[in-house]
Amino acid sequence: MFKTLLQKSFKKSIWVYHTNAGACNGCDIEVINVLTPYYDAERFGIKLVGSPRYADALLVSGPVTRQVLPALLKLYESVPDPKLVIAVGSCAAGGGIWHDSYNILGGVDNVLPVNYYIPGCPPRPEAILHGVAVALGLVPKKISPVVHKEEKIAKWMKS
Amino acid sequence: MLLSKLKQAWICLKAGRVTLPYPFKPLSPPEGFRGMLDIDPNKCIGCAGCANVCTPRAIVVTDTDQDWRRIDFYLERCTYCGRCEEVCPEGAIVMTPVFEMATDDKQDLHVSIELYMGSCGRCGRCFTPVHPLDKLMNTGFREC
Amino acid sequence: MQTGSQLIEALMSKFGAGIERWEEPSPGKVFLTIQPDILLPVAKDLLITYGFRFLVNVGSDEVLLNGMYVVSHIFSQDRDRLFCCVRVPVNPANPVIDSITPLISGANWAEREVRDMIGVKPKNHPDPRRLILSDDWPENVYPLRKGFAYDEKPEASPDNRVKMKKPPDGARTVPIGPFFPVLEEPAYFKVFVEGEKIVGCDYRGFYSHRGIEKMGEDVLTYNQICFIAERICGICGFVHSTCYCEAVEEAAGIEVPPRVGYIRTIMLELERIHSHLLWLGIAGHIIGFDTILMQSWRIREPVMWLCEQISGNRKTYGMNLVGGVRRDIPRELHPSMLDTLTTIEKELSAVFKAIQGDTSLHSRLRNVGVIPKDVAEEFCVVGPVARGSGVDIDSRRDHFYAAYKNLDVRVSVHEGGGCWARTLVRLDELFDSVRIIRQALQDMPEGNIMAEFDDIPPYKEAVVVVEAPRGEAVHYVMTGGDNRPYRWKVRAPTYPNLQVVPDMIQNEEIADVPISIGSLDPCFSCTERMIVVDRKTDKNCMTGQDLIRLSREKTKKLKMRNTH
Numbered sequence: 001m002f003k004t005l006l007q008k009s010f011k012k013s014i015w016v017y018h019t020n021a022g023a024c025n026g027c028d029i030e031v032i033n034v035l036t037p038y039y040d041a042e043r044f045g046i047k048l049v050g051s052p053r054y055a056d057a058l059l060v061s062g063p064v065t066r067q068v069l070p071a072l073l074k075l076y077e078s079v080p081d082p083k084l085v086i087a088v089g090s091c092a093a094g095g096g097i098w099h100d101s102y103n104i105l106g107g108v109d110n111v112l113p114v115n116y117y118i119p120g121c122p123p124r125p126e127a128i129l130h131g132v133a134v135a136l137g138l139v140p141k142k143i144s145p146v147v148h149k150e151e152k153i154a155k156w157m158k159s
Numbered sequence: 160m161l162l163s164k165l166k167q168a169w170i171c172l173k174a175g176r177v178t179l180p181y182p183f184k185p186l187s188p189p190e191g192f193r194g195m196l197d198i199d200p201n202k203c204i205g206c207a208g209c210a211n212v213c214t215p216r217a218i219v220v221t222d223t224d225q226d227w228r229r230i231d232f233y234l235e236r237c238t239y240c241g242r243c244e245e246v247c248p249e250g251a252i253v254m255t256p257v258f259e260m261a262t263d264d265k266q267d268l269h270v271s272i273e274l275y276m277g278s279c280g281r282c283g284r285c286f287t288p289v290h291p292l293d294k295l296m297n298t299g300f301r302e303c
Numbered sequence: 304m305q306t307g308s309q310l311i312e313a314l315m316s317k318f319g320a321g322i323e324r325w326e327e328p329s330p331g332k333v334f335l336t337i338q339p340d341i342l343l344p345v346a347k348d349l350l351i352t353y354g355f356r357f358l359v360n361v362g363s364d365e366v367l368l369n370g371m372y373v374v375s376h377i378f379s380q381d382r383d384r385l386f387c388c389v390r391v392p393v394n395p396a397n398p399v400i401d402s403i404t405p406l407i408s409g410a411n412w413a414e415r416e417v418r419d420m421i422g423v424k425p426k427n428h429p430d431p432r433r434l435i436l437s438d439d440w441p442e443n444v445y446p447l448r449k450g451f452a453y454d455e456k457p458e459a460s461p462d463n464r465v466k467m468k469k470p471p472d473g474a475r476t477v478p479i480g481p482f483f484p485v486l487e488e489p490a491y492f493k494v495f496v497e498g499e500k501i502v503g504c505d506y507r508g509f510y511s512h513r514g515i516e517k518m519g520e521d522v523l524t525y526n527q528i529c530f531i532a533e534r535i536c537g538i539c540g541f542v543h544s545t546c547y548c549e550a551v552e553e554a555a556g557i558e559v560p561p562r563v564g565y566i567r568t569i570m571l572e573l574e575r576i577h578s579h580l581l582w583l584g585i586a587g588h589i590i591g592f593d594t595i596l597m598q599s600w601r602i603r604e605p606v607m608w609l610c611e612q613i614s615g616n617r618k619t620y621g622m623n624l625v626g627g628v629r630r631d632i633p634r635e636l637h638p639s640m641l642d643t644l645t646t647i648e649k650e651l652s653a654v655f656k657a658i659q660g661d662t663s664l665h666s667r668l669r670n671v672g673v674i675p676k677d678v679a680e681e682f683c684v685v686g687p688v689a690r691g692s693g694v695d696i697d698s699r700r701d702h703f704y705a706a707y708k709n710l711d712v713r714v715s716v717h718e719g720g721g722c723w724a725r726t727l728v729r730l731d732e733l734f735d736s737v738r739i740i741r742q743a744l745q746d747m748p749e750g751n752i753m754a755e756f757d758d759i760p761p762y763k764e765a766v767v768v769v770e771a772p773r774g775e776a777v778h779y780v781m782t783g784g785d786n787r788p789y790r791w792k793v794r795a796p797t798y799p800n801l802q803v804v805p806d807m808i809q810n811e812e813i814a815d816v817p818i819s820i821g822s823l824d825p826c827f828s829c830t831e832r833m834i835v836v837d838r839k840t841d842k843n844c845m846t847g848q849d850l851i852r853l854s855r856e857k858t859k860k861l862k863m864r865n866t867h
Contacts, residue, residue: 019482020489022511026537026618029581036600040178052482066459067437068489068510075482090215093265094235097215097531100454101514102446103437107235109265118261119268121238122537122618124188126181131261133182141262148200149273166657167594170650174601189608191630193615214523214530240530240621245629254615 013045014136017055017079021072021108023062026122027089031059039125046132057084057135060112063091063098064105076112084135086116088128093117188256193239195257198232200272202251205230209243209252218243225278232270305383307333310353318345329553331383334764336390339400345389346376346403355380355387356696357409357683358768358777359794362417364448366395368762368789372423374400376410377766377779381701386766388779393423402428409683409799420447435509438464446517453514453521468505470495477813492804492820499812504805519791520783525551525759528791529623535793537618538581541574542771543778543793544623549704550780551625551788554765557756563627564706565747570610570620571705571769572736572743576647577606578772579729579736582824586726589817590667591859595658602650605643612636627753637744644737655730668722672819674807675720682803685796686774687732688823691725693718698770705769709746710739722822729824732772762789771796773824797825814856 020028034041035048049055052075064072076085087108090096095106108114118131133139179186188194205228210218217236221229243252262268278284307327314335315322321341326334337345349355355378363373371392378387393400402425404410414425415434422445425431436446441460445451470476479492489510495503515535519528532547533540545567552559580603587595607617613632614620622628632640658664674684679692689696697714699707715731717724761784768775774796783789800823808819 020511022489022513024511024534024537024540026534026540029537029618033600033604036604037174037177037597038179038601038604039181043178062511063513065437065510065512066439067512071482071489071510090236090238093268094217094233095215096236097238097534098513098515098518099215099236101518102451102453102455102457103512103514116261116263117235117265117268119235119237120258120260121240121534121616123260124258124617126179126186127258127260129182130259134261134263139182141267142257142259143195143262143267145266145268146198146270148271150200150275160660160662163657163660166653167598167661170598170653170657171594174598177601189612191615192611193621212524212527214527216522238530238534238619239616240619241615241629242526242530 013047014056014084014132015047015049015054016057016059016132017049017052018059018061019072019075021060021062021068021092022065022104023089023091027061027092027120030122030125030128031061031088033125034128039129041129041132044129044132052078053080055079055083057086057132059086059088060108060114061088061092063095064108064111065103066105067103069105069111072111084115085112086118086131086135087114088118088131089123090119090121093119096121188258192256192258193241193254195255195260196232196234196237196243196270197253197255198270198272199251199253200274202249203230203272203274204249204251205274205276206248208246208248212242212246214238214240214242222284223273225283226275227273228276229271229273232272234268234270235265305353305380305385307331307385310385310387311335313353314345314348317348321345328763328765332386332388332553332766334388334390336392339391339393342376342389342391342401343403343406346378346406349378349387349389350407353380354382355385356680357403357407358775359779359792359798360410360413360417361779361790361792362421362423362447363781363790364421365392367449371395372398372421374417374421374423375779376403377777379702379768381696384702386702388764388766398423399426400424401426404428407683408681409802412798412802413794419445421445422448433463433465435512437512446514447520451517453517465507467493467507468503471502473497474502479816494808494813494816496813499814501808501811501813501816504808506801506804508801516791516793519788521787524786525625525788528788529625530619530621532793533619533621533623536795538578539574539771539773539776539796540618541570541620541623542769542776543795545571545705546767546769546776546778547780547791547793548623548625549769550765550767550778551759551782552754553767554763554780554782555756555759556763557626557754557759559627559754560751561706561748562631562750563752563754565743566628566632566752567623567705568707568710568743569632569740569747570614570622572740573606573610575736575772576733577603577610579733580606582729582772583726586722586818586821589821590664592664595654598654602647602654605646609640609643612639624753625759626756627751629752631752632747640744641741644740648734648737651730651733665723668726668818668822669719670721671811671815672722672807672822673720674803676718678803678806679720682806683799684774684803685799686771686824687725687728688774688800688803690714690716690728692720696775698768698775702768704767706743710742712739722818725822759786773797774800797823801825 018031087093092108098104116135120127134141207220210220215236217233219231223229244254311325321338324336358377358379361375365373374391376389400423417423419435439459441457444457474495474497477494490508493505529544532543535543580599584596584599611617614622674692676693679689679694695716699712713735715728717727759782761782764781766779768777777794779792780788781790
């Protein structure tokens with residue numbers, strides 16, 4: 001139900017505020033790359049805005065450090081509802097290489113409610129475009145979990 | 160000054176329209192691109208070499224039972240360095256050209272393999288596939 | 304011309320008894336262990352008499368080896384290709400050391416960092432506040448001590464906030480931080496203004512401190528650290544991974560095949576090209592020329608595709624391993640590489656000619672953010688910032704690494720010290736990088752891409768510097784047992800460059816602050832972020848949009864003035 005509501009609310013173009021919560025800048029550059037002539041996100045109406053108060057979606061990159069936490073929470077509160085939080089990159093999705101370091105609180109979902117994840121290190125600009133399209137409900141997602149258990153051989157051994 | 164502005168305008172016009180047709184046309188990355196992992200559970204022998212070299216420690220090996228070894232791949236942390244593919248002796252891990260991995264559920268990025276293994280006669284922990292020939296039963300030759 | 308042994312002889316004859324031990328494991332790299340009371344005279348001698356330059360301090364917990372904390376001061380001399388690492392043992396029962404900041408201001412942050420991470424307090428330091436650890440980190444918990452586990456998370460302690468400076472009388476505060484529209488890393492500048500002029504500045508950074516060095520010592524192995532080093536910075540990552548690998552190879556005495564040096568050189572220069580083009584775009588965006596942003600990033604894109612073809616990823620190449628590289632650059636790729644380089648060179652010349660005659664750009668950039676040569680040397684700045692102020696240093700020519708010994712590097716130095724001089728330095732380097740890559744592709748010898756070697760011997764030290772697009776990156780490695788280093792220290796090039804910001808923006812207009820800080824190329828980070836916070840009764844606070852708008856309005860004003 002929330003999904004249909006989101007899709008109805010975002011029928012027009014989506015405005016995005018990008019923030020770096022302690023990342024290495026790799027993902028941030030790919031986000032800016034999405035605006036450059038080769039990938040051109042602006043033809044879909046996606047715009048990077050300068051203030052969180054105008055934004056519909058928050059693009060967060062980087063693992064969350066202890067120092068940046070209060071500022072990030074304040075930022076989240078200043079984005080008006082309805083809003084989307086998209087975690088860009090492996091660091092934001094799950095903490096990346098530093099998920100258990102002493103100054104890191106893990107991925108962004110340990111701190112904010114994340115709606116969509118775009119993994120990659122850094123994710124290609126095409127992957128970010130695809131991610132925003134999935135968030136808007138324009139395309140279905142392409143991956144699913146894999147679980148495998150060797151039942152056959154266990155049964156054969158036990159027989 | 161006006162001349163430099165004209166030169167700048169000329170550079171923009173000369174470049175023309177360069178926008179790639181993605182997402183309206185599919186895009187395939189160059190050969191050798193390090194994208195999403197594809198793990199073949201039938202080839203895996205449970206050696207945990209990949210877990211040893213994984214930099215973000217996204218591959219976790221747990222021996223749940225005396226005969227069972229579970230290998231979990233937490234691919235939301237994966238940095239796509241490709242060391243696991245290099246180190247795997249059986250070629251069970253392959254890096255595919257897939258880069259469209261956006262999802263709303265982190266569970267989509269988890270791969271879990273449980274292997275039935277033989278255990279050491281002395282300490283009781285698993286360390287090998289049950290018998291090398293039994294592995295062949297699974298990967299080829301005969302259906303059973 | 305002085306060699307390492309001559310330097311040791313000269314120092315021994317002067318300080319004899321105070322020097323406990325000396326060694327020169329590789330030619331030109333001198334490691335001295337001295338007693339703490341002669342630190343200041345030795346440092347003074349090195350800096351003034353022998354013309355050394357301060358690089359960084361390394362605080363190391365060697366209690367398990369020799370019962371002491373050791374603070375190593377690393378100096379380098381470019382003319383004679385020397386490094387001198389002065390190790391000072393400090394008693395853990397009384398961890399205090401003399402501060403060398405009064406001698407050279409560039410040591411300011413390095414000593415504060417040692418205090419935060421190991422707990423060795425610098426005596427007579429002008430500004431001993433917390434630098435790196437977060438505001439809620441408790442006192443007396445030092446992460447780099449061996450007793451602290453890398454994943455230990457101490458309880459938050461809310462009353463350890465760093466005390467920022469107060470503004471002088473009559474001045475207004477403009478808090479700038481931590482998030483900014485034109486996406487940079489978070490950091491916090493507190494700028495004091497009187498009217499439009501800046502009268503002071505304070506800085507609180509290190510929002511992106513991720514505990515890399517601790518992870519390198521505790522949980523990652525030698526080969527895994529190559530990948531984490533690459534993610535220290537998303538723009539100059541390959542520099543850090545090369546520097547680390549070369550440091551371990553030097554410490555362990557591993558001889559890499561010559562082809563490896565050439566492959567590393569080519570990737571380093573490709574990285575320099577993409578980084579400078581990136582900077583050009585962002586600088587253009589800050590002053591209001593969005594055309595430059597779009598065009599320079601359009602020119603940059605083929606470099607990213609080329610790197611993806613060679614290494615498998617657009618930015619994090621993942622090609623370095625200790626002892627060599629993982630992927631080769633086959634001969635079939637050479638034609639497409641040379642084509643891309645020719646196209647880039649042609650388009651770059653067009654852009655350069657177009658902006659060279661643009662007088663509005665000149666007036667916007669020429670006398671803005673000026674760093675005089677003596678200030679640049681006092682703060683030990685590096686990279687294009689130093690070369691734009693007339694300081695002639697470049698690690699590619701002064702301290703060889705990779706294949707630079709056999710290649711001809713033309714170092715571009717401009718006087719002037721302002722943003723325009725730094726822009727010219729970077730543009731010159733772009734053209735030079737294209738030439739170096741062509742030469743390297745032609746001269747690359749055949750051979751292996753990975754060296755064969757035995758186990759790495761423990762407790763050997765090495766220091767290596769590499770010229771990143773932003774300046775000189777320094778890595779110090781002491782190898783350890785257990786397949787990981789005992790101590791790994793990284794000094795990024797922006798570290799000394801940021802320390803000069805308060806001096807640089809003094810007496811400038813507030814509208815010039817974005818481009819001044821942007822011209823340092825602070826690893827694409829920590830320039831301005833704006834919180835709409837109203838600290839004082841004067842409610843006239845500025846947002847990030849306001850500062851960018853001010854910056855662009857000034858450009859418009861200057862344009863109108865020039866056309867009349």
